[in-house]
Amino acid sequence: MKAHPSLQMLFQRFWEIAGGVSVRSKILGIVLGLVILLGLGITVQVRQALTRTMAAQLAEQSVSVARDLAARSTDLILLNDLFALHRLLQETKANNQNVAYAFLLDTNGQVLASTYGETFPVDLIAVNPIEPTAHHHTLVLATNQGYVWDTAVPILEGQVGTARVGLSDASLRRMLVTITNQLLLTTALVSLIGITAATFLTWILTRPILDLAQAAQAVAQGNFTKRVKRWANDEIGELATAFNQMVSELAKAEEIRREREFLRRQLLEKVIVTQEDERKRIARELHDSTSQTLTSLIMGLKVMESGCADIQTQLQARELRQIAVQTLEEVHDLAMQLRPRLLDDLGLRAALERLVKEWQTRYRIAIDLMYHVSQERLPDVVETALYRIIQEALTNVARHAQAHNVSVLIEQRGEELVAVIEDDGIGFDISRIGLSDTAQAHLGLAGMQERAALLGGTITFESEIGRGTSIYIQLPISKVMQNELEDYGIARG
């Protein structure tokens, strides 16, 4: 079935309105619409039926009054008893409320007597002519006083004259007004009842739906304990049951997810701790063992250099010593990179100062470090995490940003540690993170986020192409967080 475009548009328009209002308005609209439609329909029908019936009655009555008048006036006209005629007309009018006028015409069509008295609406005479042989002739006249059923009856077959009677529609109109008022009043009353009923119905219908909506919001916010009551065994009741089942399933799934997340974090933490420990061990090894060995080697070579008379050997020993010195430096650097001793020995500040200094030397980019933390030492995990995050960030800047200036700010704000790393490089499109060409960078960013998340912190990246990059890091250092960290088994030395 294909609807006419204008019909479709009409339906669309209707749906815009009907769909845009609440269920309460819809139900009210249906109830009120039907009641009013029914009320008006009945009113119109009743008015039409009443008008038809009463019009027929008035026409009939007009004939009977006119015939009565004709019969009663015959002798009076013949006897030329004008006063009696006048009285007869007055009585006719007085005895019949519907009579608008009555008058008698003589054979010449002149008014013998009328209910109007001295003056007469002369137009009236000609509108209803009648054959002398006719029984009667009735027609409806429109007048400035409403409709009039005018009947003409010849008196004594027209030999005496004509009797004319007009019945007004006043009673019909009064009846119509009364009936219409009553019907409309009834409609209004029924509408009121309808509104009450619809309001009640709406309450019954929407209460469980609103409950469902509330529960759904609660679930969306992670509250899986919320259940809705099944108010009735109808479709909405079914929905409530299904909803409750769904929430139970979701709660189970959430439980599983949380467990997995916990395990994942534990694993991650273990990996990081192991990595850190390993680095520390290797760094220590390099420092304690390899460095000592190299130092001994250098000392030995120096002794050999000074003790040897052979110039050739002397030169070789010097050369070897220089290689050994260089290797020692490289070993130092490597140890430093793996795990700066300073971080363990003197804390974050010293470690960062050292990192920044070396980074500047290495990449020749201006860097500025501001460190405003009152506590001498921060929790170990925090120091390590922040150090690693900043290290990764600076590596990224050096690799991708093409920056000229970099600033690193670390600040304690209450129970929070805030770090901001800004550069004036080329920036990047954050929405493109995760695409293949930036996968490497993305891994780095994800690693930073993981580290922060492990400590209950957050990292926000702000960047735009050509406008540099800002990284905001927030890490809690409160006791509560400490406890939570311990819960996760992270807060170890």
Next chain:
Amino acid sequence: MKRRLLWVLMFLLCFNSACSGTLSLPAAAYVDLEQRVPLPTPLNSAVAPLRVAVAAVISPQGTVESYNLLLESLQSHLNRPIELVQRRTYLEINDLLEQGQVDVAFVCTSAYIAGSEKFGMELLVAPQVKGETVYYSLLLVPSDSSATSIADLRGKVFAFTDPISLSGRMYPTYLVMQQGSTPDEFFGRVFFTYSHDQAILAVANKVADGAAVDSLVYEFFLARDATIGEKTRVIHRSPPFGIPPVVVNPALRPQLKLDLQNFFLSLHEDAQGQAALKAIGVDRFVPIEDSAYQSVRDLLSNLNATR
């Protein structure tokens, strides 16, 4: 919500005020009933009509029906419009004749006698019925009444016709007086019907226990409606009286009087005239002398003397 309800009520109110009192019907014409003008006084027609009065022997409507043909013949004979004048009582007709507001009149016998005495009412012609120019007063009772004479009607309801009708009032009064009483004493109640046909109907319908009526009217009615004979019974017939004549105003032009006389006397000679005569129950019109009414004069003077 409240606003919407208000809208609904407003709509109902509008609907109500807009159409509750309005009607729409197919009307034949529009008339402004407020636009009224004073009624024009009826203009006198160019030709003065001949005014013919018919005394209320029978009811006004019956008179029109009966005299229509006669008056039409007269109109074509005179080539002049005729105006039929009727009044409730005989005396009113006499007054109109005296004042010259009526030219020709069909009057009752007693009205003629009163008129001739008062202002010289002139006889024109008289109708002849069944070869005679006399009529009788008939005493009528309902057919199931046990009354056989006026004496049996004592204390009953009696219908008079016209106050000065010979057959309808004078003669029954005369009969009552012969009983040594007056109508008011003799009858339980009396009333006037002002015409003979109404008096007959009053007896036939037992509104009255008795009435005295013109024999001409009674027979005329019998011929038309047989049920009258079944419902009424004649218990007394008066001696013959001079028939109610056609009279004229004494001041009427002699030429017109002659013309009229010719018309009436020759009426039976053609078919149209015969039809007109038949309609009023008359054979023909004949000339008549004042002497024909002497017996009535005697009766009336006798009656007045007894009073």
